[in-house]
Amino acid sequence: MTSLWPRIEPLLAGVQKPARYIGCEEGAVEPVHAPDKAAWLLLYPDSYEVGLPNQGLQILYEILNERPDAVAERSYAPWTDMERVMRQQGLPLFSVDTHRPASDFDLLAFNLSAELVYTNVLNCIDLAGVPVRAEDRKATDPLVCAGGHCTFNPEPLADFVDFVVLGDGEEVVAEITRVVREWKASGRTHDSRRHVLRELSHVEGVYVPSMYDVAYDGERLVAVTPKYPDVPERVEKRTIADLADFPYPKRQLVPLTEVVHDRLNVEIFRGCTRGCRFCQAGMITRPVRERPAAQVRQMVTDGLKRTGYDEVALTSLSSADYSGIDEVVSGIVNDPMCSGQVSVSLPSLRVDAYTVGIASEIAKVRRTGLTFAPEGGTWRIRQVISKLIREEDLYGAVDSAFSQGWQRVKLYFLTGLPTETDEDTAGIVELARNCVAVGRKHSNRVSVTASVGGFVPKPQTPFQWFGQNTVEELSRKIGLLKDAARHAKGVQLKWHDPKATLAEGIASRGDRRLGRVIETVWRRGGVFQEWSEFFDLSLWQDAMAEHGLSIDWYVYRHRTEDEVLPWSHLSAGLHKDFLWQDWQDALREHGTPDCRWTPCYDCGACTGYGIEHVVASATPPAGGSQGTGQDLSSGGFVPVELLSGAGGAKR
């Protein structure tokens, strides 16, 4: 079948933001399909504006289209108005590149960045005209798969996906392509579908849920065991050893309409070893692999020239930790080609690595939004979560920013953390208030926004055993913060809806029994649950009750060391002993310093896979208090190193 465009186009005049459905981005390709090529449809199960910038999807889009044996196109969840008219007209989900029906592809590959999109995954499969349950799929249906951080516990989606991929996708897509091409060549029969799934289970990093039996004892999960001897008992994640081998995206997509993160994005490193215990991304993407500085510069130069963007984000989980970040930032800002018009933004900043030097360089062009993430309000709770930044670090960082002309700084916090006391909670507003006081030295107009999220324990982290705070408890804590913030001049408080925190908690650490809940929520219209205008907790609560599942059991109770977790058979390389020990250390208020600059703790991520940290420079980033030989006990003095020529606050 060919393009559905003639049927799509008449619908566009009646929907919001029709440019979501036209494709045509700079960098988009219209690949030529062929019987001997595996056809991938890469799907982001959220709106176009949220999904288009996703770098993981764009990287795979390029890598696959460069291959002679594969083609890749993209699709995003149609907004509800478009979905309505598509269903009225019997129009299936389509790709935006050549507007081909989704069911024409061999693979529907979902990017799972967040749990609340799960119902959208089901909706997209259904809109594609494919049965939502894997067991109902016919021989000719596409294979439904998923990658992304959420696949480290894919069990809630086990009923709906044919397979998932753990870890980095750059290399494994080639192996999957090979297996799928053989399947395609053999003719899609009932037997060949079973065969291809079995073959896929042999690919390292690929997990095929239907190849495993799950045993329960009452509420308790007892075991997840392979059905066949050739299927691995434990699936290990994939990790690319060196980011320098993958300078992607080379042709970042430039959308025609406004999207989030509408700028050039260059990934400067992957992985993070700061060891923050709440952070799933930091745990599952180890080790640190920095991109060589020269390659970063080249990608920035080429990317700016090709796209015409005037902003570049240097992305990673903690960008100021990149060794040699000062040189890279000042290199871009002072590049004559950029003629002072290109601004640099560093998402995900550690306060202890943010210096006046970086601040003054960024301020030369445009003061991009500045967000720091102390996460916890007191030194005690930050030791519990192993976010070992001290108040002095934070005040130094905001002082750097305010001294360079910033008027507003945003601080991220979590509440509902293990062992959190009301004193810890109140410390959030206290820190924000003190930051305002620091800023008042420079300007009377400064303000600080404290953005507070409810903590959801995530699989494959030391906090995976922790019982999440109830909606009532989180609401009480937010109430405390609101009261405190009322009297704090210059402090603005923002908070995440505790109800959404509960729904995320339900989906995060569930087992396969959660599949029925997700399906029920979806069937009752619960799509776009990440959007407050559509989110409805009662859908989730009712579905849990209907299927006899207890929110207390899945979300609120503390889990025990001996229990089988739904993701115990899936590995991010981290030894269970390491995670349990780290959890116990948390309860004892012991932090764990960054292992990049200290001896190895043998978490398993490097040793298990025979890989190592890759750093671009032998010098740790400036200003860091962690692992740089400085005294970590509270109250110690941390010198903030100033770059020569940078004015502002010397401490």
Add this chain to the structure above:
Amino acid sequence: MRLRFRFAKLGKVRWTSHRDVARMWERAFRRVELPLAYTAGFSPRPKVSFGLALPTGYESVAEYLDIDLDPSRVDGVDLTALPPTLSAALPAGVDVTAATVIDARAESLQHEVTSCDWSITVAAGATAESTSASEAWRQAGSAPLRELAAQALAAPTLVVTRERKGRTVEEDVRPAILSVDVLDDDQATGTISLRAELATQPRALRPSELLKALSPELVEVSVRRDVQWIVRSDGAREEPLPLALAPDALADASRRESLHVRRLVGATRASPGATSSGDGVGEEAAARV
């Protein structure tokens, strides 16, 4: 130094908004490293001024924008080469068809343009379920629409209601309808084509509003802006930057092979304030800056 560009917006890209188009141009200018002048101040913006907004979903072969170049860096800017270079830096479907230097003191496009010619294709009696014309309309052909147009043009006033800032207001749109010509109908698709000239002062009347005034049963299938007119007080008509090709030929050629069009099309006569320009098909807007 101020430059004026004329461009077309055809095909899928028509589903982008006026703001989207503005962003496309800003990126294109940076890609071709055109030395734009910037506003002074805390957050410098390039000096770019767009003409009348084109409603999302409409095509056009007559869009315009004016830009100011940084006077200290204009040396070496080749105006002849700009249309093809910029077209290559813009998304498919956005093609620059002419460029010229204009007087920096010239009136803004928004202020100067007084009316637009539109090509409109409608299906009559269509519904949400079916976008083709109803059977009754299909059999009647273009005659009933011709009659409706004649009645509208003969009427002294044509009052329509519309939503404005959340309130329903009544407005006489008759003065803004300068001409309506109903062309032949297409039996195969059940659509009828018409051409209309609609005023842009004091506000721009949209083709959708014209259709609403003619009959509630008319559904837009496609709309294209063909010409923007500047009508002088003495009645003389001119375009902000004219082209030698007729709108249909231009759109056809642009769809077929944009690069080809870029070579074919040039300004036919000097627009107000131009230092120089070509004078016919096959010549570029040949001003060297």
